[in-house]
Amino acid sequence: MQRHPRSRSRILAAAATTTVAAIALSGCAVGGAGNSDAALSDEDVTISFAWWGASARDERTRAAIDLFEEEYPNITVKAQSTEWGGYWDKLATTAAGGNAPDVMQFDQTHLSSYAQRGALANVDEFGEVLDTSEFPAALLDQGRVDGSLHGVPAGVGSTGVLVNTTVLAQYGIELPDPTTWTWDDLTATALAVTEASGGAVHGISPFGGDMPTLTLWARQHGNDVYDTEGEFILEESVLSEYWDYALGQIESGAAPSASQLAEQSGSALDLSDIATGRTAFTFAPSALVTAYLAAAPGTEFDLVPIPADADATDGYMYVRPSMYWTVSSQSEHPAEAALLIDFLTSEPAVAKLFGTERGMPATPTFQEAVAPDLTPGDRIVADAIESATALSGDAPGITPVGAEDAEAMLARYNQDVQFGRKTTAEAAKAYIEELRAAITAAS
Numbered sequence: 001m002q003r004h005p006r007s008r009s010r011i012l013a014a015a016a017t018t019t020v021a022a023i024a025l026s027g028c029a030v031g032g033a034g035n036s037d038a039a040l041s042d043e044d045v046t047i048s049f050a051w052w053g054a055s056a057r058d059e060r061t062r063a064a065i066d067l068f069e070e071e072y073p074n075i076t077v078k079a080q081s082t083e084w085g086g087y088w089d090k091l092a093t094t095a096a097g098g099n100a101p102d103v104m105q106f107d108q109t110h111l112s113s114y115a116q117r118g119a120l121a122n123v124d125e126f127g128e129v130l131d132t133s134e135f136p137a138a139l140l141d142q143g144r145v146d147g148s149l150h151g152v153p154a155g156v157g158s159t160g161v162l163v164n165t166t167v168l169a170q171y172g173i174e175l176p177d178p179t180t181w182t183w184d185d186l187t188a189t190a191l192a193v194t195e196a197s198g199g200a201v202h203g204i205s206p207f208g209g210d211m212p213t214l215t216l217w218a219r220q221h222g223n224d225v226y227d228t229e230g231e232f233i234l235e236e237s238v239l240s241e242y243w244d245y246a247l248g249q250i251e252s253g254a255a256p257s258a259s260q261l262a263e264q265s266g267s268a269l270d271l272s273d274i275a276t277g278r279t280a281f282t283f284a285p286s287a288l289v290t291a292y293l294a295a296a297p298g299t300e301f302d303l304v305p306i307p308a309d310a311d312a313t314d315g316y317m318y319v320r321p322s323m324y325w326t327v328s329s330q331s332e333h334p335a336e337a338a339l340l341i342d343f344l345t346s347e348p349a350v351a352k353l354f355g356t357e358r359g360m361p362a363t364p365t366f367q368e369a370v371a372p373d374l375t376p377g378d379r380i381v382a383d384a385i386e387s388a389t390a391l392s393g394d395a396p397g398i399t400p401v402g403a404e405d406a407e408a409m410l411a412r413y414n415q416d417v418q419f420g421r422k423t424t425a426e427a428a429k430a431y432i433e434e435l436r437a438a439i440t441a442a443s
Helices: 008-016 055-071 084-096 108-116 137-143 165-170 183-196 211-220 236-252 258-264 286-295 334-346 348-354 364-373 376-390 406-418 424-442
Strands: 045-052 075-082 103-106 152-157 159-164 202-204 279-285 301-304 320-327
Touching (some): 045 334, 055 075, 055 348, 108 320, 137 320, 159 165, 159 376, 183 279, 211 236, 279 286, 301 376, 320 334, 348 364
Parallel strands (some): 045 103, 202 279
Antiparallel strands (some): 152 320
């Protein structure tokens, strides 16, 4: 379906015929007074727009804002750009104080929590100014919480194995066929890198502390972290085996030692082992490929599917929104906020600005707009999404309220395993008990 830019006069005329119902809040601490007026104004309006990201994202987003303000001269957008580390702390404070940004970039880990606490508007109610009809239903539905659409996909992404092909070439190591490789193949290849370099380079920065790889591992083994209703269903044995595999890579020398990995924790992208050529493999979301290429100029990367054994459950892979656009339920100008999201997801000039920096474009219009200008890095992302889609089954359930810190907990227990403070079985039992208690307490 080809979408055409909609003029402000057409949108105002349509909006005038319909009054969007006010959004009632749940009464929880994060909520505010609700959206009292969802109609576009003819007066001058100022809205705020917050996102996280590095300088490349910052520049592209501000350029998109300039285009929006040129198209809608009565709307001024105040940009609020923050690095990931401080974004959520700042957002929690502003939301609790009743002055959250009108438009916010979100990730799926926090979406359910903020939506159920009444902090996010139901953007289904802004249909006169925000057209989501071009999004694939399976993708758009991943922005729904309790049946209401609270997040519009900013892009689509997947998780794979990021390969520093420059390192492999340097040591004469051949990458196994990533369409058929197994977990043993990955470890063997990583170990070959360590041995060929005499230990100067390690083969892999192992997984163990991030939810996407745990989710994929669980799905390969007939389990999942959350079911489609958001219930926590991860089995202790699956988590224990996940850590067993990563621990084996450390013990064999395929991966750096626990102390070396701890030193790398939280490093800037350009100082990471994969970017500096101290490892050949790591696990990464497709949305970060562009950033890695920018962080390591002169280095060649590829993003390939994660390994799978012959008995892996079919449909274990999935694609999902790389991030979301949301509207604050506290916004005094929700229609203008929704209009900005519409512009960010439908205007071809924005697609050209964003490229694949926020993930692969999620709609045919955006995909068509970026196709002529795809860089080699963009094509890596496009190929990764295509491969993931071919292997995909149903999307996993959204992170439930109370599980916002699931990944931080996982990283903490992973470090306990790496340093031998807990066995993988002990850590799996403790992690599941702690996370289940947090979800129960929040329900």
